Every structure is written in C-alpha cells, then in structure tokens.
Amino acid sequence: MNTASTAKPRVFYGWYIAAAGAGTNCIVLGITQFGFGVYIEAFRALGWSVTAIALGYSIRTLQQGLFSPVTGFIADRAGPRRMALLGIVIISLSLLLFSQATTLPLYYAATMVMALGQSIGGANAFTLAIMRWFNRRRGNAMSIIVTGNGFGYFATLAMSALLAALGMHDSFLALAAIVFCFGIPLAMVIRDHPEDMGLRPDGDTPAPEKSDSAGAKAKADDEGHTSVRDAVRSLKFYVLVAAMAAGSAAQLVWIVFQVPHLVAQGFSITFVGTQAAIYGMVAIPLRWTVGWMGDKFGRAKIYMLAVTLEGIGLCFLAFVTPERWWLFIPFYLTFGLGHCGWLVLNNTLPADFFGSRNFATIRGLVNTFQIPVSIALPVCMGYVFDTQGNYQMAYVAIAVLVVAGALSLALVRRSHRSN
Numbered sequence: 001m002n003t004a005s006t007a008k009p010r011v012f013y014g015w016y017i018a019a020a021g022a023g024t025n026c027i028v029l030g031i032t033q034f035g036f037g038v039y040i041e042a043f044r045a046l047g048w049s050v051t052a053i054a055l056g057y058s059i060r061t062l063q064q065g066l067f068s069p070v071t072g073f074i075a076d077r078a079g080p081r082r083m084a085l086l087g088i089v090i091i092s093l094s095l096l097l098f099s100q101a102t103t104l105p106l107y108y109a110a111t112m113v114m115a116l117g118q119s120i121g122g123a124n125a126f127t128l129a130i131m132r133w134f135n136r137r138r139g140n141a142m143s144i145i146v147t148g149n150g151f152g153y154f155a156t157l158a159m160s161a162l163l164a165a166l167g168m169h170d171s172f173l174a175l176a177a178i179v180f181c182f183g184i185p186l187a188m189v190i191r192d193h194p195e196d197m198g199l200r201p202d203g204d205t206p207a208p209e210k211s212d213s214a215g216a217k218a219k220a221d222d223e224g225h226t227s228v229r230d231a232v233r234s235l236k237f238y239v240l241v242a243a244m245a246a247g248s249a250a251q252l253v254w255i256v257f258q259v260p261h262l263v264a265q266g267f268s269i270t271f272v273g274t275q276a277a278i279y280g281m282v283a284i285p286l287r288w289t290v291g292w293m294g295d296k297f298g299r300a301k302i303y304m305l306a307v308t309l310e311g312i313g314l315c316f317l318a319f320v321t322p323e324r325w326w327l328f329i330p331f332y333l334t335f336g337l338g339h340c341g342w343l344v345l346n347n348t349l350p351a352d353f354f355g356s357r358n359f360a361t362i363r364g365l366v367n368t369f370q371i372p373v374s375i376a377l378p379v380c381m382g383y384v385f386d387t388q389g390n391y392q393m394a395y396v397a398i399a400v401l402v403v404a405g406a407l408s409l410a411l412v413r414r415s416h417r418s419n
Contacts, residue, residue, distance in 0.1 A: 012199070012202075012203030013133075013191065013194070013197055013199065013203075014130070014133035014134055014141065014194065014199075014201075014202075014203060015141070015144070016189055017126065017129050017130065017133060017189055017190055017191070018126075018130060018141045018142075018144040018145050019144060019189075020126070020186045020187075020189035020190065021123070021126030021127075021129070021130065021144070021145035021148065021186075022144055022145050022146070022147045022148030022151075023148055023182070023186045024084070024122060024123065024126055024148065024183060024186045024187070025123050025126075025145060025146065025148035025149050025152060026148035026149070026151040026152045027148075027152070027178060027179060027182050027183060027186075028088070028091060028118075028122045028123065028179060028183060029122075029123060029148075029149055029152050030149075030151070030152030030153070030154065030155030031095070031155055031159070031175050031178070031179060032091065032114060032118065033152075033255050034149075034152050034153050034155050034156055034255060035152075035155030035156040035158070035159035035160075036159075036256075037156070037255070037256055037257065037258065037259035037260060038156060038159050038160045038163055038259055038269070039098075039159075039163065039168065040053055040259065040260050041260070041263070041269075042163060042168045043101075043107070046102060048104060048107075049382070049386055050260070050382040050385050050386055051379060051382035051383055051386050052104060052382075053107075053382065054256070054378040054379055054381060054382035055108075055378070055379060055382070056107055056108055056111040057111075057252075057256050057378040058374070058375040058376075058377075058378045058379050059108055059111050059112060059115070060111045060112070060114060060115040060118075061115075061252070061371070061374035061375060061378070062115075062371055062374070062375050063112055063115035063116065063119070064115045064118060064119045064367065065367045065368045065369075065370060065371035065374060066368060066371070067115070067116065067119040067120075067364075068119055068363070068364030068365070068366075068367035068368055069361060069364040069365050069367075069368055070364070071083070071119045071120050071124075071360075071364060072359075072360035072361040072362070072363060072364030072365075073360070073361045073364070075120075075124070075125065075128055075360040076128075076357075076358055076359070076360045076361050079192035079193075080125040080126065080128040080129040080132075080190050080192060081125070081129075081187065081188075081190040081191065081192055083120050083121045083124070083125040083128075084121040084122065084125035084126065084186075084187035084190055085121065085184065085187045085188070086120050086121055087117045087118065087119075087120040087121015087122045087124070087125060087187075088117070088121055088122065088179060088180065088183035088184055088187055089117075089180070089184075090113060090114075090116055090117030090120060090121070091114060091117035091118065091121075091122060091179055091183070092117075092176045092177075092179045092180040092183070093113060093117070093176075094110050094111075094113035094114035094116075094117055095110075095114075095172050095173075095175045095176035095179060096172070096173065096176045097109060097110035097113055098110040098114075098172045099168070099169050099170070099172035099173050099176070100169075121187070122183075123145075124360070125187070125190065126145060126190065127142075127145070127347045128359060128360045129190050129191075129192070130142060130145065130347075131347075131348075131351045131356040131359045132192070132193055132194065132201070132356055132359075133194050133201060133202075134201055134202055135201045135202055135356070136202055136295065137202050137295060138295070138299070138348045138351065138352075139290070139291040139292065139293075139294035139295035139299055139344060139345065139348060140291045140292060140295060141291075142291060142343075142344045142345070142347065142348060143290065143291025143292070143344045144291075146340075146343040146344055149343055156259065156272070157274060159171070159175070160269055160270070162174060162175070225354065225355030225356065225357035225358065226353075226354040226355055226358070226362075227358065228358050228361050228362060228365070231353075231354045231358070231362050231365075232365060235411075235412060236353055236412035237353075237354075237362075237365075237366070238369070239408050239409060239411050239412045240349060240350065240353060240366060240409070240412075241366050241369040241370060242405045242408045242409075243303070243304070243307070243349070243405055243406060243408055243409040244346065244349065244366055244370065245369075245370040245373045245374075245405055246307050246311075246401065246402045246403075246404070246405025246406045246408075247303070247306075247307045247310065247342045247346055247402075247405075247406070248346075248370060248373075248374065249373055249374075249377055249398060249401065249402055249405070250307065250310040250311060250314060250335075250338075250339075250342070250398075250399075250402045251339075251342065252374065252377055252378065253314070253377055253378075253381055253394070253395065253398050254314065254317070254335070254339075256378060256381075257378075257381050257391055258272070258317070259272050260385070260391075261317070261390075261391045261395075262275075262320070264385070264389070264390055264391065265320060265321045265322070265390070266321055266322045267322060275328070289340075290302065290306070290337075290340045290341045290344045290345070291344045291345075294341075294344060294345050294348070299345045299348050299349065299352055300349065300352065300409055302341055302345060303341060303342070303345040303346070303349060303406075303409065304406050304407065304409045304410060305338075305341065306337070306338040306339075306340070306341020306342050306345065306406075307338060307341070307342055307402060307403075307405070307406035308338065308402075308403050308406045308407065309334045309335065309337055309338030309341070310334070310335050310338035310339060310342060310402060310406075311338075311399040311400070311401075311402035311403035311406065312334045312335070312338075312399070312403070313330075313331050313332075313333075313334035313335020313336070313338060313339075314335065314395050314396075314398060314399040314402065315395070315396055315399045316328075316330045316331040316334065316335070317331050317335065317395060318391070318392045318393075318395035318396050318399075319392060347363070350362045350363045350366060377398065380394060381394050
C-alpha cells in the first residue's frame with residue numbers, strides 16, 4: 001500500500017506558496033509600483049508635465065478596475081497558477097514597451113499593457129491561491145507574502161542606480177529581464193487547490209483518500225460561500241468598497257508621489273531611495289505581528305485601525321522637510337504601522353466577508369467600484385503640483401478621506417465564519 005499520498009507533509013505546502021508570493025511581490029511590485037516613481041523625473045525631462053505623467057497611473061488604475069471582474073472571473077475558474085504565469089509574461093512585455101516610450105501615446109500604451117499584466121497575475125494570483133489554501137490562518141499567510149513587499153522597497157534605491165548607470169531605455173530592458181527570469185519559476189510553485197495534493201486548507205485536517213478527492217474538493221468549495229449576485233446586493237459590499245478604497249488611496253498617493261514629493265521638499269534622490277529601503281526593512285517584523293493580531297482579534301477591526309493610522313501618517317508626510325526631518329518619526333510610527341496592517345489584511349476582507357469560492361470575482365468588482373477615486377487621485381495630485389509647486393494640501397485633503405473611508409467599516413459586521 002502506498003502511504004506517500006496519505007502521509008501528512010512535514011511543512012504544509014501552502015507555506016511554500018506564501019514564500020513564493022513573497023519573492024514575486026519583492027520583484028514585481030518593487031519594480032512596477034514602489035520604485036516606478038523614480039522615472040517621473042526622467043519622463044519630465046522629455047518635456048512632459050507631471051499631470052500628463054500622472055494620467056498614466058490613472059489609466060493603469062482605470063484599466064485594472066475595469067478588467068478586474070473579468071480577470072477575477074477567469075482566475076476563479078482557470079486557477080491562479082496559469083494566471084500568474086501569463087501575468088508575468090505580460091508585465092515583462094510592458095517594461096519592454098516602456099523602454100521605447102519617448103512619446104506620450106506609447107507611454108500610455110505601455111501603461112495599459114502593464115495594467116493588464118497586473119490584473120491577470122502577479123500578486124493577485126498568489127493572493128487567490130492563499131485564500132484557497134488558508135482560512136483561519138490567512139493573516140499569517142498574507143504576512144509572509146507581504147514580507148516581499150518590504151524587500152521590494154529596495155527597488156527604489158536599485159532602480160535609481162540602474163537609471164543613473166544605464167539610462168531610461170536600457171534600465172527598462174534590464175527590469176523586463178529580471179521580472180521574466182525570476183517571476184516564471186516563482187509562479188510555477190503555485191498549486192490551484194490544496195485538494196489537488198490530497199490536503200485541506202490550513203493543513204490541519206487529514207488528507208482524504210484519492211478516490212474521494214474530487215468530492216472533497218467540491219465540498220470544500222461549497223462550504224459557507226456567498227454567490228456574486230448576493231454579495232453585490234448586500235450593504236456590506238459597498239461598505240467594503242469604501243473601506244478598501246480608503247486603503248488603496250493612501251497607498252496610491254504615497255507610492256506614486258513619495259519620491260517627487262520628497263525631492264520637491266528639498267531631499268536628494270539618493271536620500272529618498274535610501275529611506276524607502278530602510279522603511280521597508282524596518283516594517284517587515286511589524287507585518288508578521290499584524291498578521292497574528294488580525295487572526296486573533298479580528299481582521300476587519302485591525303484593518304480599520306490600520307488605515308486610520310495611514311491617514312494620520314499622510315499629514316506628517318505632507319510637511320516633512322530637511323529642516324523638519326523629525327516629522328519622519330511620527331510618520332513612520334503611524335503610516336508605517338498602518339501600512340503594514342493594510343498590506344497584510346487588505347486582500348483577506350473579501351474572503352472574510354463572502355468566502356473564497358468567488359473571491360477573485362468579488363474582489364474584482366470591489367476594484368471596479370473604486371475606479372472614480374483611483375482615477376481622480378493621481379491627476380489631482382499632479383494638478384496641485386503643477387499649480388502650487390508642492391503636494392502638501394493634496395496630501396492633507398486625501399488623508400481626511402482615507403480616515404473617513406476606514407471608519408465606515410464599522411457600519412457592518414464581518415462574515416459568518418472567518419476571523
């Protein structure tokens with residue numbers, strides 16, 4: 001009798017997927033989000049305004065929002081592994097297009113290709129896999145994945161050096177090669193369902209016999225999940241949209257504009273890149289703590305607190321200067337802690353509220369409803385800079401909206417069965 005298929009593995013395979021997701025986030029998010037702001041000044045050197053450049057971010061966000069329900073629906077059925085592989089290929093192609101982007105139309109086209117890749121795979125695919133492989137321990141699993149985000153902040157420093165050494169064209173070619181060569185092997189680690197390997201979510205129940213694996217998988221998929229139609233017709237769906245939009249808004253204005261904002265305030269690009277890397281490293285232990293706190297005390301409650309802290313932190317960031325450098329201290333203590341909470345818990349909320357069976361589809365619909373906010377913010381930030389020469393008042397106004405959106409989550413109770 002072959003006992004290999006029924007023996008419980010020493011390490012639950014879901015943790016390997018989480019580790020691979022951390023590596024993917026480090027590379028893909030580090031390049032496409034955290035470090036991408038270093039190219040704003042390079043694009044400005046082509047004669048483009050910040051408003052025109054920021055419009056590219058709005059286009060990317062709009063397209064991701066419009067595509068999310070469709071790609072989410074496909075991902076729920078095709079599986080996260082295939083989507084991760086396809087997403088990596090498309091993101092690599094987008095970086096090749098950016099290497100040729102000397103005109104705004106080509107820049108916008110590259111932005112649209114990148115948005116398609118991000119919507120299809122990368123971090124989204126690994127998140128879907130984690131929602132399937134974990135239930136009670138989603139917070140811990142996501143804390144491992146977002147550890148990669150912390151290391152991804154080194155991309156700001158590395159991409160600044162790469163841009164200075166190679167120029168815009170060749171640096172984008174190098175980034176495309178990095179994403180492809182590392183992203184493909186990491187995506188291959190994903191397995192769509194724990195039942196495919198004779199396992200169960202969280203790895204703490206006996207694996208079923210092979211003959212019963214299909215039935216066990218179907219039973220696991222049907223336990224306590226909300227249909228897409230019922231989710232969209234509920235009040236908590238729209239409260240979830242507001243709360244997640246608040247967290248996304250804080251991330252968007254910080255990730256996209258922290259480099260140009262700090263440079264405009266008088267900091268050198270080298271300092272900006274260095275502090276971003278330090279910020280990411282210091283925050284890594286906090287992410288592990290937040291994951292544990294969310295699983296123990298309630299992920300919705302910790303998320304609400306975290307995003308509120310982000311809004312407060314943006315106010316400190318708005319007025320930091322070389323003379324008021326000490327404002328970095330309360331910024332790190334508020335935004336830093338809040339950011340960790342958002343990273344770990346953001347993607348767990350749709351699964352906690354509605355179950356994991358239709359997770360990608362429902363999350364995609366949530367993203368679609370966030371489109372107006374996501375489009376307006378980068379353009380507004382760019383307009384404020386072009387007219388006032390700084391981003392201060394824009395940061396303060398957005399901070400108020402972020403806090404209001406976070407607190408809206410208190411209006412509803414979370415799901416019937418998840419922490």
